[in-house]
Amino acid sequence: MFLIKVNTTYSIRSKKGKSQKQVSLKVSNKKDAFRMMHEYEDICRRQKMCEHTNLPDLLKIVGTSNYSPGANLVRIDEAIELFMKEKEHSLKKNSLDTYRYQLSVFRGIYIFNVPVREIKASHFENFIRNPNWSPASKRNRMRHLKAWWNYLLAEGHVSDPFPKIKLPPIQADVAPKMTSRDELDDILKLHRKKQKERIKGKYYHEWQSQDWFEPLMVLLYHSGIRISESLSLVVADIDLEEDIVKVQAQNSKTNKSRSVPVHKEATKLVKDYIEMESKKNHDLIFNLSSDHVYRVFKRYVKELGLNEKTLHGFRHGRVTSWLEMGFSTIEVAQMAGHSNLAVTMGYSHPDASKLKEKLDRLSGEGK
DSSP states (O other), X not given: OEEEEETTEEEEEEEETTEEEEEEOOOOOHHHHHHHHHHHHHHHHHTTOOTTSSHHHHHHHTTOTTOOTXXXXXXXXXXXXXXXXXXXXXXXXXXXXXXXXXXHHHHTTOSSOOBGGGOOHHHHHHHHTOTTSOHHHHHHHHHHHHHHHHHHHHTTSOOSOOOOOOOOOOOOOOGGGSOOHHHHHHHHHHHHHHHHHHHHSTTOOGGGOOTTHHHHHHHHHHHOXXXXXXXXXXXXXXXXXXXXXXXXXXXXXXXXXXXXXXXXXXXXXXXXXXXXXXTSOOSBSSOOOHHHHHHHHHHHHHHTTOTTOOSHHHHHHHHHHHHHHTOOHHHHHHHHTOSOHHHHHHTOOOOHHHHHHHHHHHHHHHO
């Protein structure tokens, strides 16, 4: 592969045997042309593609056939940064990180920093329909891309709306991820056993203690709050008299504060933990990282053969139980911190036996 100059612009030419392919880069600056060629060679190596195969087609697919460094248009890198800056005041760090990651994955299909006006509907469709992704991943990526594109559309950086892409329905069953009361008791029983073994160990140190585990797990089970919200709680957020957990707006995914009633079991365990840790000058109740909590939890459930259980499963289970108890969808959405009622309904996973009991009661009343 090498550069040639045709009239006033440069082109890439590749040869294989007697055949050769040539595509214009449409740039007159030699430095820009060399950079474009080297970037293309790099992407070929990373994708393990033959440099002699379909050169013009590949350049067209990735949106570089009209590449022009001098064009006064918003380019994809700048468009991503503009969007992130717009969202930094309304989204939490985890959400911002997710947006940046999803957009960076989409950015990876382009060799060059192309103008966003060169992004076509087919680019989105080919990207989202990646056969290696699950239906949930495809919908998640499409949701983030659509939000970014709608922002660019509103700002006048692009003129075409986001394409309508039909995706297969998500059929994932989240019920196995939820933890029942009996399963939670088994997890806590194993935790207590391991805790005793650690304390009796010859090289035990205080930093190895997992005294936080039981109060945190029971709090998640009874409150249904997000793991990030639980790790942001300070002592003042727990009303030990009224058994209420207060999630502050700055710690909520939706930027709205809310109060969640919990069982006395949870507040008692949290109270005992706060008193035990009072010697430490921490305002946070659980001074932990979510990764650490997740690793410890997965270690216990794996040993018990409950591999499908997740921390977020506590939230699924609690929202489901609230709905089964007879709370209205609006009340459950308020306690769960959902901004959309459709999201609340998506958390509903009624048990078949309980539905049968309700049907029997209604049938009995009708006789």
